[in-house]
Amino acid sequence: MVRAKACNLVGNLCSNSSLFYQYLDSNRLIPPLIQCCHDSDPSVRTFAVVATGNAGFHGSELYESLRPAVRILQERLQDKVSPIMRANAAGALGNFVRNGGHLIPTFVQKGIIESLLKVALTDDSVEARRIALFSLGNILKYEEGRKTALRPGLRFLTLLESLARASSDQRIKKNHTRIQRILREAPMSANLKPR
Numbered sequence: 185m186v187r188a189k190a191c192n193l194v195g196n197l198c199s200n201s202s203l204f205y206q207y208l209d210s211n212r213l214i215p216p217l218i219q220c221c222h223d224s225d226p227s228v229r230t231f232a233v234v235a236t237g238n239a240g241f242h243g244s245e246l247y248e249s250l251r252p253a254v255r256i257l258q259e260r261l262q263d264k265v266s267p268i269m270r271a272n273a274a275g276a277l278g279n280f281v282r283n284g285g286h287l288i289p290t291f292v293q294k295g296i297i298e299s300l301l302k303v304a305l306t307d308d309s310v311e312a313r314r315i316a317l318f319s320l321g322n323i324l325k326y327e328e329g330r331k332t333a334l335r336p337g338l339r340f341l342t343l344l345e346s347l348a349r350a351s352s353d354q355r356i357k358k359n360h361t362r363i364q365r366i367l368r369e370a371p372m373s374a375n376l377k378p379r
Contacts, residue, residue, distance in 0.1 A: 188227040191220050195235030202242035214239065214249040221256045230269055233260055237276025244284035254280065254290050258299050261316075267309030274303055274312055278319025285326035292332045297323060297340075301333075305343055310353055317344075317359035324366045341367075 194217055197204040208214055217239070220232035236253050239246050253276070260273035277296055280287050291297065300323075303316035323329035333340045348360035 187220055187223060188225065188231050191217065191228060191231035191235050195231055195238050198235060198238035198241070202245065205239065205243060205246050208239060209246060209249060214246060215252070218250070218253045218256060221253060221260065226266065226269075229260070230266070230272065233257065233269060233272045233276055237272065237279045240276065240279040241282060244286060247280060247284065247286045250280060251287060251290055254287065254294055254296065258294060258296060261299050261303055267307070267312050270303060270307060270309060271312040271315045274300060274316040274319050278315070278322045281319075281322045281326065281329070285328070288323065288326045288328045291323060292328055297329065297333050298338070301338070301340065301343065305347055310356070313347075314353070314355045314359060317347075317356060317363065321359060321363045321366050324363060325370065327370075330367065330370060 194208065194213065198208070208217075217232055217235055220228050221236060223229050223232065236250065236257070240250055257273045257276050260269050261277075263269040263273070277291075277300065281291065297320065300316045300320050304313050304320065307313050307316070320333070324333060332338075344360055344363060348357050351357060
């Protein structure tokens with residue numbers, strides 16, 4: 185219970201601004217927070233995932249310290265019990281590229297685009313699907329993210345188009361439209377243009 189409350193406190197401290205980021209970093213609180221994302225207690229894991237995501241929401245200054253969380257959050261995307269966990273993990277990953285592309289190479293290496301795409305296409309939770317789509321949009325703001333998503337073998341655009349057509353959920357449609365806009369407005373190399 186103490187670990188859950190501590191993670192909840194960190195999440196709350198980081199929810200409205202980056203003011204406490206420097207204290208998390210200088211007191212080396214990020215590594216234990218990331219470890220709590222692995223905790224045996226589901227409430228600790230939930231609060232830790234939210235806090236980890238909040239630590240990347242308002243600025244990029246903690247991204248390097250948060251890099252080890254990428255793999256753990258990818259595992260949380262596959263949580264069998266909690267759709268809230270899957271949604272929170274998808275959101276945290278999106279926050280890690282919200283303010284800069286520093287972690288995009290790690291995302292590409294770890295297959296985060298494919299993992300988020302799988303959640304967006306197949307998750308039972310509409311909220312997890314919505315957030316995965318939004319996070320994919322954040323990744324697509326960066327050329328290396330676009331290059332990975334638009335490679336021919338992934339069929340990224342075709343799969344997302346099918347998802348948007350099949351869904352009656354307005355937020356899924358809105359997040360799909362956002363992805364289309366990001367791709368339309370992004371500078372692209374000739375070899376990245378959607379076919």
